[in-house]
Amino acid sequence: MSLAEIRDRIGQAEAKAGRAPGSVTLIAVSKQQPEDRIEAVLREGHRVFGENRVQEAAGRWPALRDRYEGIELHLIGPLQTNKARQAMELVQAIHSVDRPKLARTLARLADELGHCPELFVQVNTGEEPQKAGVLPGEADGFVAECRDLGLPVVGLMCIPPLDEEPSLHFALLAKIAARNGLEGLSMGMSGDFEQAIALGATHVRVGSAIFGERPG
Numbered sequence: 660m661s662l663a664e665i666r667d668r669i670g671q672a673e674a675k676a677g678r679a680p681g682s683v684t685l686i687a688v689s690k691q692q693p694e695d696r697i698e699a700v701l702r703e704g705h706r707v708f709g710e711n712r713v714q715e716a717a718g719r720w721p722a723l724r725d726r727y728e729g730i731e732l733h734l735i736g737p738l739q740t741n742k743a744r745q746a747m748e749l750v751q752a753i754h755s756v757d758r759p760k761l762a763r764t765l766a767r768l769a770d771e772l773g774h775c776p777e778l779f780v781q782v783n784t785g786e787e788p789q790k791a792g793v794l795p796g797e798a799d800g801f802v803a804e805c806r807d808l809g810l811p812v813v814g815l816m817c818i819p820p821l822d823e824e825p826s827l828h829f830a831l832l833a834k835i836a837a838r839n840g841l842e843g844l845s846m847g848m849s850g851d852f853e854q855a856i857a858l859g860a861t862h863v864r865v866g867s868a869i870f871g872e873r874p875g
């Protein structure tokens with residue numbers, strides 16, 4: 660599939676849901692993709708990218724930023740506190756805020772650096788033991804804690820369990836966001852971004868449908 664096709668499908672899903680054109684941000688997830696594929700997407704004019712590892716992002720994006728204006732990076736994978744500073748200097752949004760220790764570290768660094776990326780709280784909507792994110796029952800408390808720390812929380816993020824109907828998880832995330840007065844909803848990937856848009860996604864994270872399968 661091509662970037663143009665994905666944009667087209669996003670536009671149609673926005674229209675179908677009665678959403679304004681352009682209300683959904685497409686994050687092109689470039690993790691593990693060869694640089695020539697990423698450059699092809701940059702040359703098509705796309706500027707919003709997602710990476711799930713700080714190390715990989717730091718290795719690749721500074722050089723690309725020298726050559727392409729206006730790149731916006733989103734960290735969508737788990738963040739260790741010892742990588743938080745590097746992440747904050749590199750990305751414009753972090754989608755994986757999921758524990759008090761990380762929140763406190765981000766708040767301290769935001770003070771020190773004088774800026775902070777936009778933050779999404781990750782919610783483990785499927786309550787899967789191996790998956791990151793706060794449990795649905797803990798989300799309100801954790802969002803409040805982040806706000807008390809002065810952190811710029813703009814929304815919530817989820818990754819539904821592989822073997823379940825994603826719409827149930829998207830609807831749950833939207834409900835938790837609404838009751839916390841949060842507008843951002845980072846949900847939907849290659850296989851389900853249209854369903855996510857129908858349920859209010861503001862940010863969809865699409866990798867393989869744009870770039871092809873990740874090698875290896």
Ligand SMILES: *Cc1c(COP(=O)(O)O)cnc(C)c1O
Pocket residue numbers: 688690711735736818848849850864865866867868
């Ligand atoms: C890899 C990844 C994606 C993109 O997945 P695709 O199925 O390739 O679209 C989205 N979100 C997160 C958190 C990811 O790690």
